[in-house]
Amino acid sequence: MASNMLLSVFQTLVPQDNIIGWIFQLIWIIVFVIFMFYGQRIQITIMLREIEGHLYKLKLMRDKGREIAISTIKELGHPSEDPTARVDRFLEHVDIGPVSLDPVGIIKRLEHLIDVRELRFKDEVRMLAPKADEVQMMNLTNVLEAALALNQIYKIIRHFYLQSKKTLSIYIVMQLQMILPMVMKECEAFASALRAFTLGQPIGDGVGPLVAAKLMWRSDKKREIAKDIVVGEVMIDGRKAYVLKAKGPGGNVGKPGEAIRQILEENEGKVAMIILVDAAQKLEGEKSGEVAEGVGVAIGGVGVEKFKVEEISAKFKVPLNAILIKEDIGDVVSIMKKEIINGAEDAIKRIKRLIHEKTKEGDTVIIAGIGNTMGIGQ
Amino acid sequence: MDNIKSTSTQTKKISTIFIVIISVMLILSIAALFQVFESYRRGRLDTANLILSVSAVTISIYMLLQLRVKPLKLGFEPQKVLTTIECVSCGYKMTREFKAGDFMFKKVESCPQCNERMIISSIYKAPQQKS
Numbered sequence: 001m002a003s004n005m006l007l008s009v010f011q012t013l014v015p016q017d018n019i020i021g022w023i024f025q026l027i028w029i030i031v032f033v034i035f036m037f038y039g040q041r042i043q044i045t046i047m048l049r050e051i052e053g054h055l056y057k058l059k060l061m062r063d064k065g066r067e068i069a070i071s072t073i074k075e076l077g078h079p080s081e082d083p084t085a086r087v088d089r090f091l092e093h094v095d096i097g098p099v100s101l102d103p104v105g106i107i108k109r110l111e112h113l114i115d116v117r118e119l120r121f122k123d124e125v126r127m128l129a130p131k132a133d134e135v136q137m138m139n140l141t142n143v144l145e146a147a148l149a150l151n152q153i154y155k156i157i158r159h160f161y162l163q164s165k166k167t168l169s170i171y172i173v174m175q176l177q178m179i180l181p182m183v184m185k186e187c188e189a190f191a192s193a194l195r196a197f198t199l200g201q202p203i204g205d206g207v208g209p210l211v212a213a214k215l216m217w218r219s220d221k222k223r224e225i226a227k228d229i230v231v232g233e234v235m236i237d238g239r240k241a242y243v244l245k246a247k248g249p250g251g252n253v254g255k256p257g258e259a260i261r262q263i264l265e266e267n268e269g270k271v272a273m274i275i276l277v278d279a280a281q282k283l284e285g286e287k288s289g290e291v292a293e294g295v296g297v298a299i300g301g302v303g304v305e306k307f308k309v310e311e312i313s314a315k316f317k318v319p320l321n322a323i324l325i326k327e328d329i330g331d332v333v334s335i336m337k338k339e340i341i342n343g344a345e346d347a348i349k350r351i352k353r354l355i356h357e358k359t360k361e362g363d364t365v366i367i368a369g370i371g372n373t374m375g376i377g378q
Numbered sequence: 379m380d381n382i383k384s385t386s387t388q389t390k391k392i393s394t395i396f397i398v399i400i401s402v403m404l405i406l407s408i409a410a411l412f413q414v415f416e417s418y419r420r421g422r423l424d425t426a427n428l429i430l431s432v433s434a435v436t437i438s439i440y441m442l443l444q445l446r447v448k449p450l451k452l453g454f455e456p457q458k459v460l461t462t463i464e465c466v467s468c469g470y471k472m473t474r475e476f477k478a479g480d481f482m483f484k485k486v487e488s489c490p491q492c493n494e495r496m497i498i499s500s501i502y503k504a505p506q507q508k509s
Contacts, residue, residue: 005415008423020425061452068454191453199478201459202501210482217483217497249481335459335503375501377483 040170047173051161054180055154061191062154065147066091072143072198076136077129090124090144091151111304121145135200138250142197142374146190146333153187185330193333197251202375204331208277208298210344211323211351212245212369213378219243222378225262228254230378236352238361239272244368251374256299257308263366269316272363274309275323275354277347278370279340282326289343290326291350298322299370321354323347336375392445400441407434458504463487467494476501 035042066087073083095117098109125132125140132140157176164172196203202210216222216232224247225231231244242263246254256276264271278298282288297313297320299306313320325343355365410431417424459476463486470491484498 005418005423008418057450057452060450061454064452064454188453192457195454195456199459199476200481201476202482213483249484335457336501338500338502338505341500341502375481377481 041168044164044168044170044173047170047177048161048165051157051164051173051176051180054184055157055161057184058150058154058157058187061187062147062150065150065191065194068194068198069143069147073128073140076132076140078131079128080130083128086124086128087144087147090128091148093148107304107307110302114302114304135250138252139197139200139374142251142372143194146194146197149190150187150194153183153190157183189330189333192330192335196333196335197374200249200251200375202336203333203372204327204336204340205279205333205371206336206373206376207279207325207327207340207344207347208369208371209245209248209373209376209378210336210341210369211277211325211347212243212367213248213373213376214344214348215241215351215367216243216245217378226255226258228252229256229259231259231263232378236365237356239355239359240362240364241355242364242366244366245376245378246369246371246373248373248376248378251372253301253370253372255305256368256370257305257312260309260366260368261312264312264316264318267364269318270364271316271318272359272365273319273321273355274313274366274368275321275351276309276368276370277323277325277351279327279332280324281329281332286326287339288327288331288337289339289341289346291343291346292324292326293350293354294322294324296320296322298324319358321358323350323354397445400438400445403434404438404442407431407438411435460502460504461498462500462502463496464499465489465492465494465496468492470496471499 070084070087073079073087077083095113098106098113100106121141121144122137125137125144129137129140157180160172160176164176193203195201215236216230216234219232219234221233222230225244228247229244230247231242234241234243244256244259244263246252246256260274276298278300280292280298282290297306297309299309309320325340325347327340331337331340351367359365408431410427414424414428414431417427460473461476461480462471462473464471468489468491470489480498480501482498482501486496486498488494489496
């Protein structure tokens with residue numbers, strides 16, 4: 001009966017011998033003409049509406065991030081005056097990179113700028129939270145950095161949204177729409193990170209320092225070798241290992257490149273191998289906590305520390321090995337998962353195997369755990 | 379951190395009158411659709427009524443489904459974090475909820491089995507249980 005009815009409806013709508021048929025013919029023609037001339041405009045409007053939804057979410061994230069930063073500062077730092085105005089000023093912080101027209105010495109200049117930035121952030125946090133201890137100070141710096149990132153991402157997306165709305169250029173809208181899923185994922189990770197930072201909980205990026213801490217925590221010979229980097233001497237399979245990581249448990253990455261340079265110079269380059277352990281972004285389909293091995297310097301960031309390690313290891317001809325623990329981009333700055341802790345155990349087994357296979361008894365090796373050591377002591 | 383916890387409890391408030399209106403609209407449109415079928419059975423096809431009632435059914439179902447949309451998640455929602463404490467001597471392990479001030483490799487209370495020192499061996503996000 002339903003098929004007969006559909007056929008009857010079709011016959012009513014298509015022929016032009018009744019008024020409904022005529023109305024439908026007219027509607028189809030109008031729709032066709034509208035889509036012919038305004039199709040792109042309609043598409044842009046739909047895409048803009050979608051971007052608007054994401055932008056609204058980003059705004060909520062930015063506001064909540066700011067709110068958490070202010071309340072955490074009040075709670076931990078007990079400031080004498082309301083920190084809101086100072087936090088708002090901090091959230092508008094801008095970094096200007098070094099000029100690259102003449103690339104000679106750019107790494108040194110970049111390092112200087114990073115040092116100045118770090119010092120500035122620490123001073124700012126000290127003023128915002130005068131009663132916070134050293135570890136809380138480090139964690140607060142991380143909280144503010146996450147809030148700053150959320151604010152900057154929101155403002156950049158808003159800029160392109162308003163620009164595309166103004167110009168009605170489908171090319172700008174399409175680019176924005178294409179990158180938005182990745183941007184949202186990153187922002188959700190920052191939002192999650194903010195929570196972890198306020199409580200000083202270990203994050204996924206800390207898997208490198210976790211591996212190093214697991215190797216060095218029993219060592220009695222621990223010292224601070226470079227800025228915010230701790231090195232411990234341990235014996236692994238008859239080889240002397242210098243295990244280094246950022247000084248925890250405050251949120252910190254330190255200067256591992258500087259530490260490796262100093263150890264190599266102390267030992268006059270007589271080091272059989274350098275092993276760098278770091279978190280790496282997994283590809284879709286790979287599992288969190290999977291471990292991969294490779295050759296090269298596994299240090300992220302702007303490249304200053306990576307450059308230092310490459311330069312000094314090339315000077316002394318020391319082989320560089322990398323152990324990577326795979327993680328999703330969202331896991332890197334959110335609270336550490338059990339799979340990642342299991343990955344750290346697997347990484348230790350691989351380090352021991354590498355040392356056993358590639359070095360001799362009595363050799364010296366360097367093992368560096370790279371990443372943010374928040375919530376991980378030594 | 380009370381303010382952070384409070385954000386997670388946000389729920390989407392839906393007006394009861396709105397639900398009643400949609401429900402009435404759905405019932406009426408189904409009744410109209412039924413009448414179209416009845417008149418077709420008697421040999422008369424009311425096309426305009428058919429189109430209108432089908433549209434009304436579709437719109438009301440769509441609106442009811444939209445009401446079921448989960449509240450906006452921003453990523454600030456609190457997560458259950460666990461701390462595992464391990465005895466370095468006998469290997470005794472215990473897991474409890476994370477407390478402020480916990481960090482990995484922190485020396486904590488003595489082992490209840492051998493009275494030796496214990497350390498926090500891991501802090502991790504509790505796996506989410508699938509409902």
